[in-house]
Amino acid sequence: MINPTDFGIHGLSDEAVKQSRKKHGKNSLSYKKDNSFLDALKSIAQEPMVILLIVASSIYFITGNNGDGIFMASAIILVASISLYQDSKSRMALEKLKNLTQPNSQVIRNGVVMEIPSEELVVGDSLMVEEGNTVPADGTIVHSNDFSVNESILTGESLSVFKDATKLDNNILGGTTVASGLAIATVTEIGNETRLGKIGKSLEGIQDEKTPLERQISSFVKNMSIWGGIIFLLVWGINYFQSKEVLDSLLKALTLAMSILPEEIPVAFTTFMALGAYRLMKMGIVVKHMKTVESLGSATVICADKTGTITQNRMELAKLYSLETGETVAAEGPLNSSLEHLLTMAMWASEPIPFDPMEKSLHEAYGNMVSVDLRPLYKMVHEYPLGGKPPMMTHLSENSVGERIIASKGAPEAIMAVSQLTDAQKNKIKDILTNLGREGYRMLGVGQANFKGYDYPKRQQDFEFSFLGIVAFYDPPKENISQVLKDFDLAGIKVKLVTGDNPTTSMAICKQINFPGYEKNMTGDELMQLNDEELQQKVMATQVFTRMYPEAKLRIVNAIKANNEVVAMTGDGVNDGPALKASHIGIAMGKKGTEIAKQAASLILVDDDLSKMVDAIAMGRKIYGNLKKAIQYIISIHIPIILTVFIPLALGWAYPSIFSPSHVILLELIMGPTCSIIYENEPMEKNTMIKKPRPFTTTFFKFRELFTSILQGLAITVGSLSVYQYAVFLDHNEAITRTMVFMVLISANIFLTLVNRSFYYSIWTTLKYKNNLVPIIIGITLVLAVLLLFVPPFTQFFQFETLNGNQLGISVLAGMLSVLWYEFVKGIKRAGKK
Structure with missing residues (x-):
């Protein structure tokens, strides 16, 4: 393999790197400094619940009720601490994800090519960038192969610009993307001093758009807050009109307002999404945006690339076919002169510093199987980049005495088209291509030309080539891919193969892995001839798409989306960028994926393992399901608190102010951990991955689900108010x-927590679910209940009274029955499924 040192490039020494970093700093853009802690405090201070607590605490202190005032002040600190902890946990999870998605760069240091985080680049580094990379810093090109770069991020010009060391514009700029080839450049500017860094201030004002679910939750909380405000003013007015006491009326109104605010919902949403993304990261799935977690469970179609996704992307040189001798042999030494010449020309048609897997394989095979290595003696003097339909590429190399090699490789059809061949030779080549294709090989044709002088043709196709033969590569399927396809099918997700490979090779691989429906296939050219309406119908019936190029891939994604499907798209190359960006869930490969693919994607499979996508979809479904359970729990438990405070007050019952702000905030503190800690930690239900994907709509709850929560809340209200009236009927005092x-x-809260762990399986099944936090949180709740009932300082402070066995039994039974009735509903559901 050619080493960059053969081109006289040794890079910086370790000491030079230290000195440069000391002088110029890190390669990172830094503008506005966020103070996350202060921002979090500011956000908490603006929360309606905290504002209500501050007002209530102030009123208690003003009226001389210092005990309640201190409790409310303590509640403010506790609420703020919980919010800060949740915020910190979410931020840490997202920070780790951010660090994982930071790109790496290849540099030459001490004469060795190494990979480092892009942040560690220094001025003077010898930076290597290749097709698909995002350029991490500004630099000057010292060596390049077929190198072009897209600078649209800086110039707005969408066409790629070819650059090399000899051109007037021999600079590469940070933030641009490499469209083709490879270049080695000396870094001249990093961080804020790059061209992008100097204009990057404008990036500060860009804010992420909210997802439909975020907007719906925000709208729900906002509407509840508005209603809370209206009822607060109404109750304050009614009480003041009756009692003429401003502060007492205000306290009663504040109690109701506190019970209405569902402040746990946005906290639960943020916590679930951030921790979900963090859990995925630990599984080897890097989610770049939290909103991706929300859409994962909705995926209905996965468009999978063949190379690197279905196959291992090893691209090992497997066979050689020589037209001269007519023999096809395994790519193992020793080779006869004809086959050695074929391999040599295939290597010379490759880049001097290879970055494509097939070219790396050719260089390696040449080094192992050819007796005399001529690479150090020749230098590339002219090149024709990969182009044409089908594509080919040509390189011209020359030694010090003017001996020249003109070698070309590309799609066999392309090399055949520019070579002088008899009909018999053409038929023979076609037979070889068919036979090798049926065995799953990927094939390149190899040609050689002669040309004197330096007035090179404008087009590589204008050379007169001799067709030398075919080099065939084998990219074996991944061992687990058949099981992965079965898992997707079980989950109701359709898989479509989208590849640039030829139909014969693609069919052979599909047959090996039992790819469902592989007989139904279409080429890129056939696809582009269809109009949008025809394609929309055809795309759902076709399972395999071959000879695809960027425009065709993009049309596939858009056509599937037009059928109201949720599309996930896998890819690793530059050409996959547009389709990855257009899909609902773009999936890039972590090892073999280009930076362009990773930037366009919404998640990255660190180990290039598609089976992780099954795990990701399972996790997405689990998170979404658990978030629904948490919010349904919040709605169900808020209703009885609201109505238990409001009804006695509004109807003038015996004890109208049954609860004070202290009681409501105590209930809120008990409920908060349940929704955001217990439900977030719930395991996936066993039927999750055999259900059809949920529709990707803007509606979070179906009417039936919302109705269930309201009904549960009303049932608990009936239980609490029945006990209220029972106590009054027995002439119990207000404290009892x-x-x-x-x-x-x-007790209703405890049983609701257990019952709502599943809206399908019974409580006896869910009790077996592994969630260590359930006994801990319920245990804490029970300890708190014992303290409130039997420890005099607590009992007196909250104006409670120790209950006898009968009174406590009635209360617990009412709480239990007001929730457990839903077990019969679940039983009916399960019976209906049989």
Whole structure:
């Protein structure tokens, strides 16, 4: 393999790197400095619940009720601490994800090519960039092969610009993308000093767009806050009109307002999405945006690239066919002169510093099987980049005495088209291509030309080539791919193969892995002849798409989307960028994927393993399902709190102010951990991956689901108010009545937590679910209930009274029955499925 040192490039020494970093700093853009802690505090201070707590605490202190004032102040600190902890946990998870998605760069240091984080680049580094990379810093080209770069991010010009060391514009600029070839450049500017860095201030104002679910949750919380405000003013007005006491009326109104605000919902959403992304990261799936977690469970179609996704992307040189001798042999030494010449020309048609897997394989085979290595003696003097339909490329190399090699390789049809061949030779080559294709080989034709002088033709196709033969590569399927396809099928997800390979080779691989429906295939040219309406119908019936190019891949994705499907697209190359970007879920390969593919994608499979996508979809479904459970729990438990506070007050019952702000905030503190800790940690239900994907709509809840939550909330309300009236009927005092009603809500909360762990399986099944946090949180709740009932300082402070066995039993039974009725509903559901 050619080493960059053969071109006289040794790079910086370790000491030179240290000195440069000391002088110029890190290669990172830094503008506005965020103070996350202060920002989080500011955000908490603006929360409606915190504002209500501050007002309530102030009123208690003003009226001389210092005990309640101190409790409310403590509640503010506790609420703020929980919010800060959740915010910190979410931020840390996202920070780790951000660090993982930072690109790496290849540099030459101490004469060795190494990969480092792009942030560690220094001025003076010898930077290697190749097709698909994002250029990480500004530099000057010192060596290049067929190198072109897209500078649209800086210039707005969409066409790629060819550059090399001899041209007037021999600079590469940070932020641009390499469209073709390879270049080695000396880094001249890093970080804020790059061209992109100097204009990057404008990037600060860009904000992420909210997802449909985020918008719906924000709207729900906002509407509840508005209603809370209206009812707050109404209750304050009614109470003031009756009592003429401003502060007492305000406290009663604040109690109701606190019970209405569902402040746990946005916290639960952020926590679930951030921690979900973090859990995926630990599984080897890097999610670049939290919103991807939301859409993962909806995927209905996966468009899988063949190379690197279905296959291992090893591209090992496997066979050689020589037209001269007519023999096809395994690519193992020793070779006869004809086959050695074929391999030599295939190598000379490759880049001097190879980066494509097939070219790397050719260089390696040449080094192992050819007796005399001529690479150090020849230098490339002219090149024709990969182009044409089908594509080919040509390189001209020369030694010090003027001896010249003109070698070309590309699609066999392309080399055949520019070679002088008899009909018999053409038929023989076609037979070889068919036979090798049926065995799953990927093939390149190899040609050689002679040309004197330096007035080279404008087009490589204008040379007179001799067709030398075919080099065939084998890219074996991944061992687990058949099982992965079965898993997708079980989950109701259709898989379509989208590849640039020829139909015969693609069919052979599909047959090996039992790819469903592989007989139904279409080429890129056939696809482009269809109009949008025809393609929309055809795309759903076709399973394999071959000879695809960027425009065709993009049309496939858009056509599937037009059928209201949720599309995931895998890819690793530059050509996959547009389709990855257009799909709902773009999936790039972490090892073999180009930087362009990674930038365009919304998640990255670190180990290039498609089976991880099954895990990702399972995790997406689990997170979405658990988030729904959490929000349904919040809605269900908020309703009885609201109505238990409001109804006695509005209807003038015996004890109208049954709960004070202290009681409501105590209930909120008990409920908060349940929704954001227990449900986030819930395991996936066993039927999750055999359900059809959920529709990707802007509606989070179906009416039936929302109705279930409301019904559960009303049932708990009936339980709590029945016990209220029962206590009054028995002439219990206000303290006993309050304690009994509070215990109804506490026990209902515990049973609701257990019942709502599944809306299908019974409580006996869900009790076996592995979630260590369930006994811990329920245990804490029970300890708190015991403290409130039997420890005098707590009992007196909250104006409770110790209950006897009968009173406590009635309260717990009412709380239990007001929730457990839903087990019968679940039983009916399961019976209906049989």
